[in-house]
Amino acid sequence: MEDKPGQLIRVLEPISKLGGNIIGIIHQRGKKTPLNRVPVEITLSIDSKKVQELMEKLNQFLVRSFDEIRLLESANLILIGHIIHTDLSDTVTKIDSSDAECVELIVSMPKLSGKSTAMLTIAAKNDDALEKAIDRLKDICRTKNIEVIEPIYEEFV
Amino acid sequence: MKIAIVGFGNVGQSFLDMLLSKKEFLEKRIGKIEISFIADSKSSVSGDFDPLEALRMKRTKGRLRDDKKAKNCLKELEFDVLVECSTTKINGGEAVEHMLIAIEKGANVVTSNKGIAFYFDELMKLAERKNVKLMYEATVGAAIPIIRVLRTYFSTFTIKKIAGILNGTCNYILSRMEEEGLSYEQVLAEAKELGIAETDPSYDVDGIDAAIKLVILANTIGIRSKFEDVKRKGISWITPEAFKIAAEKGYTIRLIAEASKELIVEPRLVKFGHPLALKGTINTILVYTEEAGTFSFAGRGAGKYETAAAMISDLVAIYDDR
Ligand SMILES: NC(=O)c1ccc[n+]([C@@H]2O[C@H](COP(=O)([O-])OP(=O)(O)OC[C@H]3O[C@@H](n4cnc5c(N)ncnc54)[C@H](OP(=O)(O)O)[C@@H]3O)[C@@H](O)[C@H]2O)c1
Numbered sequence: 001m002e003d004k005p006g007q008l009i010r011v012l013e014p015i016s017k018l019g020g021n022i023i024g025i026i027h028q029r030g031k032k033t034p035l036n037r038v039p040v041e042i043t044l045s046i047d048s049k050k051v052q053e054l055m056e057k058l059n060q061f062l063v064r065s066f067d068e069i070r071l072l073e074s075a076n077l078i079l080i081g082h083i084i085h086t087d088l089s090d091t092v093t094k095i096d097s098s099d100a101e102c103v104e105l106i107v108s109m110p111k112l113s114g115k116s117t118a119m120l121t122i123a124a125k126n127d128d129a130l131e132k133a134i135d136r137l138k139d140i141c142r143t144k145n146i147e148v149i150e151p152i153y154e155e156f157v
Numbered sequence: 158m159k160i161a162i163v164g165f166g167n168v169g170q171s172f173l174d175m176l177l178s179k180k181e182f183l184e185k186r187i188g189k190i191e192i193s194f195i196a197d198s199k200s201s202v203s204g205d206f207d208p209l210e211a212l213r214m215k216r217t218k219g220r221l222r223d224d225k226k227a228k229n230c231l232k233e234l235e236f237d238v239l240v241e242c243s244t245t246k247i248n249g250g251e252a253v254e255h256m257l258i259a260i261e262k263g264a265n266v267v268t269s270n271k272g273i274a275f276y277f278d279e280l281m282k283l284a285e286r287k288n289v290k291l292m293y294e295a296t297v298g299a300a301i302p303i304i305r306v307l308r309t310y311f312s313t314f315t316i317k318k319i320a321g322i323l324n325g326t327c328n329y330i331l332s333r334m335e336e337e338g339l340s341y342e343q344v345l346a347e348a349k350e351l352g353i354a355e356t357d358p359s360y361d362v363d364g365i366d367a368a369i370k371l372v373i374l375a376n377t378i379g380i381r382s383k384f385e386d387v388k389r390k391g392i393s394w395i396t397p398e399a400f401k402i403a404a405e406k407g408y409t410i411r412l413i414a415e416a417s418k419e420l421i422v423e424p425r426l427v428k429f430g431h432p433l434a435l436k437g438t439i440n441t442i443l444v445y446t447e448e449a450g451t452f453s454f455a456g457r458g459a460g461k462y463e464t465a466a467a468m469i470s471d472l473v474a475i476y477d478d479r
Contacts, residue, residue, distance in 0.1 A: 076426060078399050078410070078426060115396060147390070149403075149425060152426065154445065
């Protein structure tokens, strides 16, 4: 951004108009460019479907990078079967990829030898990555004889 | 018009009861009503008979006056509408033959028999060719208006998906597990005692009944499909802990039948407060449309009077274009 008043607001406005939430802003004054611009790092959360639109709105600025996109879509699933005895950590790691991972796991095992039940939360960068991660989970569970209960994906509108 | 009744159990008897008690009103709507014959699995009554007396005899003696078989009645006697409410058989069974005979003769059919799922295309095509109507509102969700609504009102909409609770027995079992923290076996025993589950519950709890109804719904909205196309899982493996853990995140578990790209019957996590999270023996059908969002149809999904009421409505719909 040019180092003059009123610049920051031009960036923040489109973010808030698209329903985004600012988490942090860092002005890197020490790293001024030869054209006298100041790099500004903004951390925000926004619906993954809106990212593209936001990037277009911000194209008057030079957006250097916007990697660091965190996991935004999530789904809860229930697993029933011999979850622990079939190598739980293997099941969970197989779901993980660069854009999706298992972020929470609650296990209930009432009897040592019996079936256990688990609630698993998978988070992903977007719908597509989430769907793929769930498919991977279902494949692994099929081989391990673990039943999966998926959520209803569409809400009632 | 002359009505033939095949299958004279809970539904067949309730149909006749209701028809007789509403006779005056119905005749104003659709003209004079006569019963051509009534048949069960081994006996029948035709010719000169009093329908009330036939009801009395079936209820006291468990059979009808004559030995003539249903199929022979259908072939030999004259009638305008077949009311088919014999036992549903996987693969269609004799009920489908009954309907084919009737349609071939140029008679309309009103049925509660889910066996139509196995010959849907054949039956519909023949009915179209013979220019008669095959009405089957009662096969899915008893009196819940869904089949006719899909065939007529929603016929101009783009339906993206249908999802529903199509089996009251499973829904009862799952909602009791949710409420009481009991095991599947405990709740099943309770359901058997209450007459909600059969002695052999597999037709319900393995999702077979829901799958058959899903096939009927899918074909109704133009998804040509057969029973074998349904990916199906039952409910007997669900643990009480699953309900506890699910509740922590605001979910319950229901057996959901879904038709979109695929036909699937399986237990799903459903948010509390969602229209598919209803409790008890209720049935619910959601219709997801492109144009106008989602619609919910819910009500008692079974019962002899509910089923008979749907069939009376179908009968009137054939003759009365309002
Ligand atoms: N009850 C419900 O809530 C409900 C709801 C929706 C749909 N349905 C469907 O409606 C139908 C009737 O149900 P229901 O409750 O009335 O059953 P039901 O009480 O068991 O009655 C079945 C009747 O069909 C007769 N039957 C069996 N096989 C036959 C055959 N080959 N030819 C002629 N008659 C035959 C039986 O004869 P006998 O009397 O000689 O045994 C009996 O009268 C079933 O297809 C069921 O799936 C029922």
